[in-house]
Amino acid sequence: MPELPEVETARKLIADEALYRRIVGVDDADTFVCRPHSPGELRDALTGRVLTAARRRGKTMWCETSGVSKAAEPGPDLGIHLGMGGRIIVTSKSGQSFEGGGPSRRDAQPRKPEWNRFTLDFADGGSLVLFDKRRLGRIRLNPDIDALGPDAADVTAAEFRGLITKGSIAVKARLLDQSKLAGVGNLLADEVLWKAKVSPAARTASLQRKDADRLYRALESALESATAKGGVHTGDVIAARHPGGTCPRCGAEMIHGTVGGRSTWWCSREQAPSPGAVG
Ligand SMILES: [Zn+2]
Numbered sequence: 001m002p003e004l005p006e007v008e009t010a011r012k013l014i015a016d017e018a019l020y021r022r023i024v025g026v027d028d029a030d031t032f033v034c035r036p037h038s039p040g041e042l043r044d045a046l047t048g049r050v051l052t053a054a055r056r057r058g059k060t061m062w063c064e065t066s067g068v069s070k071a072a073e074p075g076p077d078l079g080i081h082l083g084m085g086g087r088i089i090v091t092s093k094s095g096q097s098f099e100g101g102g103p104s105r106r107d108a109q110p111r112k113p114e115w116n117r118f119t120l121d122f123a124d125g126g127s128l129v130l131f132d133k134r135r136l137g138r139i140r141l142n143p144d145i146d147a148l149g150p151d152a153a154d155v156t157a158a159e160f161r162g163l164i165t166k167g168s169i170a171v172k173a174r175l176l177d178q179s180k181l182a183g184v185g186n187l188l189a190d191e192v193l194w195k196a197k198v199s200p201a202a203r204t205a206s207l208q209r210k211d212a213d214r215l216y217r218a219l220e221s222a223l224e225s226a227t228a229k230g231g232v233h234t235g236d237v238i239a240a241r242h243p244g245g246t247c248p249r250c251g252a253e254m255i256h257g258t259v260g261g262r263s264t265w266w267c268s269r270e271q272a273p274s275p276g277a278v279g
Contacts, residue, residue, distance in 0.1 A: 002082040002102045004152050004183030005226035007059050010080075010088040013100035014054035014063060017090040018120075018128045022050050025121030033117040033132070034139045042078075045141060046120065049075045051128075057151045058182020062143055079143030083136030086117075093124035099131075102231070152183035153223050160219070161212040165204055170278040171215075172200035173260030184219070186262045188226065191235035192218045194247075197270045200259040201277040241265040 002010070028034045028042035048068040055062055059082070065075035080088070087101035111131070118130040118139045130137050150159055163180045164171065174180060175189040184192070193200050195218035198211055207215075226232045236248055245254040245265070252269035259278070 001084045001185055001187075002059060002086065003185035003188045003226075003232045004058060005188075005223060006100075006102050006231050007056055007061055007082060007183070008153075008227055009230070010082060010100035011054045011056040011061050013088055013090055013098055014051065014061075014128065017092065017098055018051055018063075018122075019054070020050045020052070021122035021124055021126065023047055023120050024123045025119075027116070027119040027121075028139070030117045030135075033130070033135060033137055037140065042118075042139065042141065045076055046078065051078070051120075057145055057148050058178055059185070060143055060145060060148060060182070062145070076141040077143065079138070079140045080118075080130060081138040081143075082130075083132060083134065083138060085134050086130055086132035086137035089127075089129040089131050091126040091129075093122075093126045095126075148178055148182040149180040150182065152181050152188075152219060155181060155219075157213065157216050160216045161209065164212050164215060165207050168203045168205040170200060170260050171198060171202045171204055171207065172262070172264060173278075174204050176260055176262065185232065186264075187232040187235060187238055187241075188222060189260075189262075190241065190265055191222045191226075191232065191237055193271065194237040194249075194267060195222060197267075199271045199273040199277055200264050200266055201257075201273045203276060203278060206274070206276060237265070237267075 023046050026043035026046050029039050034042055049065040051063040052066050053064040061080045063078040067073050082101050085102045087099050089097050089099050091097045115131055115133045116129045117132045120128040164174060172189050175184045196214040226234060240248055240254050247267040250269055252267055254265050255268045256265050
């Protein structure tokens, strides 16, 4: 599932390849991906404009759009969410394609045209496509960004300390709460907790300042590494998240359980829950 680093690759792709190309056609016929918009609504709102900026907070991405003429007011923001496995494909005017988003599958079956859930056609002959086999991505105008917490790549140490120690729930659940911190998904949360040697079930209120600061440094380094290496699947502990897996740092057995409603793996030795952890 695309987390912050994957969505950032898609955002950067749009910023590098899709801005200032005039939109002459919009395929918005997929009423599920484009809900609540009805067919033709996105076409009418976007035709004649160009994308002027690609932005992101957490896993939500949006593009600013121009006015239809130079004098006109800017257009609506085009929100793009990659869902559980969506990718952005931008085709240049010479027909070359570039992709960003979740990791591309080596075993990729031939791609079916119906998996192109949303398309912008540009005047130069190229296009921008949301390719999404699982159909869990989402396109919508003016997405609600205010409901999201600070972006995990931009949050300051002080903001992070405040949000990670408040209340009394499992720290993993807090890391996954997009309204508190935007961009961390299941794999990144396990990687960060493992790097910081914190039990996923530790209660937020029980975290000391040194724990919060260790988690913050782990978040920064996990994001940096995943962005450089092409996705959260490249994290140090991810390959050990399976039965019989051992901790790549100390060699102890990895344990599996459900924390914060999600499948979770942790090191039996270095991340053992202390008394009072969420059971
Ligand atoms: Zn370990």
